[in-house]
Amino acid sequence: MPTSIPSEEELLKLAQSRTGKTIEQLKKEIDEYAQGFARFLRKERRLITYLYLKKVLGIQPKLPTVPPPHMITLDELKRTQVKSRLSTQGYIVNIFTTKTRKGSEAIGFDIIDVKSAMRGKIYFSDAIENWKQAKVRVGDFVRLKNISVSDWKDRRTIRISSDTIIEKVNSPPYELEECATKIADLVEGVYSLISVVVLSYDERTYIGCPYCAKGINAQPGQVVTCPKCNEDVLVKELKWINILASDNDDDIKMEITPSVLAGNEQLEDYLNDGGILNVFGRYRDGVFRVENIIPSISRHYEEPTVKIQERFASEEEESKVVNLLVERIPLIVEAWGERTEEQIIEVLKRHMGVSEESAKKAIKACLALGKIVWEEREVDGIKEIVYKVGG
Ligand SMILES: [Zn+2]
Secondary structure (H helix, E strand, C coil): CCCCCCCHHHHHHHHHHHHCCCHHHHHHHHHHHHCCCCHHHHCCHHHHHHHHHHHHCCCCCCCCCCCCCCCECHHHHHHCCCCCCEEEEEEEEEEEEEECCCCCEEEEEEEECCCCEEEEEECCHHHHHHHHHHCCCCCCEEEEEEEEEEEECCEEEEECCCCCEEEECCCCCCCHHHHCCCHHHCCCCCEEEEEEEEEEEEEEEEEECCCCCCECCCCCCCEEEECCCCEEEECEEEEEEEEEEECCCCEEEEEECHHHHCCCCHHHHHHHHCCEEEEEEEEECCEEEEEEEEECHHHHHHCHHHCCCCCCCCHHHHHHHHHHHHHHHHHHHHHHCCECHHHHHHHHHHHHCCCHHHHHHHHHHHHHHCCEEEEEEEECCEEEEEEEECC
16 A cells, blocks of 8 residues: 655645745755654655654645545444544434533534444534535435544544545435334344334423433522532423334334433424434433434325325415425425425425425425525536525
């Protein structure tokens, strides 16, 4: 395997542009620096120049990043002895922000393929910027090229760097639902996806600590010392949701904790929606702890109850349908990250049997309500409008 270190000439040019010194001057300095090494090593100019830039001038030459040629599964990623320059693919089922122990921003995500799920972490501002540029959303199928893995507390984690190539795939090799585990096959403590229908749910509200969810006898808005966190916290009204769901063969108890619900209130809308939900989380002590919910678009719209006739008896009936579509369109857009008008209309026509006219009316209404927003994009020199979820 040829070295990834740039040539001596390239390194010198880089040093020249950063320091303003002449090539001759730099060569002289490097010659002197080389004296500090064993004679045998002094003639390895590329290596010595690289070290001089790094150690003396404080310049980190960018190594060429040729992404590894083939994708490996998450299972293989969990077992591989090689820790870097790896590539994998799967559906993003969860994205969250966290803080490092030093207090700087970090992003976490969960990715799943047909066999297993893994958590990823993104630290450092240039890596976070790389991730943000890729505009990955929950439900996207992505290829991650040139990642590394790290082991922490027996849990292997994916690391994204500024050199990772993040590609969203428009026609994934398999559907999200194919990544689901049957309830009967769930393994204690293992993160999994289940595809279920919600049979019933109830919620409990109480006043408590927004960090650990412990109930506290106080008024919302009061600052109280949390007995569990041992810190002054602003107590809030918290909501805990208990759910009973079925995957056709078995029922399961699920729960959504206040910390998962905070900032993700749409989870409750999904529960109300009545369709098939892809729920990501893990099974512990007889309960499936929900981390995120991704509505199942295709199966959802194949439900006979939402099939709609193309011809309407009255205007009133049509406006009912448009209102229903207004609720669905953001879910379609959300599931794919972004969609063109033609793509949205296609889904609505195919799965709900509505007319193009009603679909267009509903898209307009969504835009007016701010439920979706449009963005102009240029692909191969062709400008196109894509819709994304608003807000
Ligand atoms: Zn607390």
